[in-house]
Amino acid sequence: MLSVATTNGTAVDLYSTISPASPYAKMLFQRVLNASEYVGTVLFYASYHVPNAMASSRPFFLANGTVSHYERYVIYNPNFMKSMEFWSSNEFVPLAIFAHELGHHFYAHTDNLNAIAKHPWTKEVEADYYSGFILARLGAQPSDLELSQRLMFTMWANDTHPDSYSRISNIAKGWKDGGGIGLVEDHLHMIYSKINNELNRWH
Numbered sequence: 001m002l003s004v005a006t007t008n009g010t011a012v013d014l015y016s017t018i019s020p021a022s023p024y025a026k027m028l029f030q031r032v033l034n035a036s037e038y039v040g041t042v043l044f045y046a047s048y049h050v051p052n053a054m055a056s057s058r059p060f061f062l063a064n065g066t067v068s069h070y071e072r073y074v075i076y077n078p079n080f081m082k083s084m085e086f087w088s089s090n091e092f093v094p095l096a097i098f099a100h101e102l103g104h105h106f107y108a109h110t111d112n113l114n115a116i117a118k119h120p121w122t123k124e125v126e127a128d129y130y131s132g133f134i135l136a137r138l139g140a141q142p143s144d145l146e147l148s149q150r151l152m153f154t155m156w157a158n159d160t161h162p163d164s165y166s167r168i169s170n171i172a173k174g175w176k177d178g179g180g181i182g183l184v185e186d187h188l189h190m191i192y193s194k195i196n197n198e199l200n201r202w203h
């Protein structure tokens with residue numbers, strides 16, 4: 001069972017908490033799929049029990065106990081998505097989040113028993129690359145990319161994790177490979193330092 005914690009601390013099966021995605025969320029996710037090179041089915045749902053947004057694979061078993069197949073899911077928390085979009089006022093922010101989660105499936109990160117798309121950092125870096133790639137294909141500008149980087153920073157566990165820079169740099173790499181035009185790579189280090197300074201001056 002892939003479990004998530006409820007508000008009173010008990011564990012429940014993640015898939016018992018999911019509900020249909022809103023039409024608006026579905027429309028955004030479809031835009032991401034259309035811009036992607038992803039082949040296959042991803043089931044797209046909402047759940048108020050996931051921390052932000054996540055990719056997961058649900059195993060189905062044969063009688064002998066071996067896995068017959070996986071269903072791939074992207075599940076978002078409506079409250080999280082609402083606040084990310086609201087504070088950014090930028091549609092590329094939710095698009096970047098969904099693209100990141102689709103990236104986990106593009107690279108088959110969750111197709112093993114009880115795997116959840118969280119760490120190690122190499123997986124996150126690959127999903128970040130993919131989200132940059134999709135954003136470029138959707139026509140994002142460098143300013144949209146910077147805003148998405150900022151907002152994603154707030155999702156990451158540790159502001160100053162040594163790999164944070166490599167994550168940002170992979171978003172930019174994907175963006176460039178997806179046809180993004182602009183000085184994103186050149187300004188990358190500056191943006192990174194700026195974000196770090198802004199975050200650290202409150203402590």
Ligand SMILES: [Zn+2]
Pocket residue numbers: 100101104117118119123124127
């Ligand atoms: Zn991820």
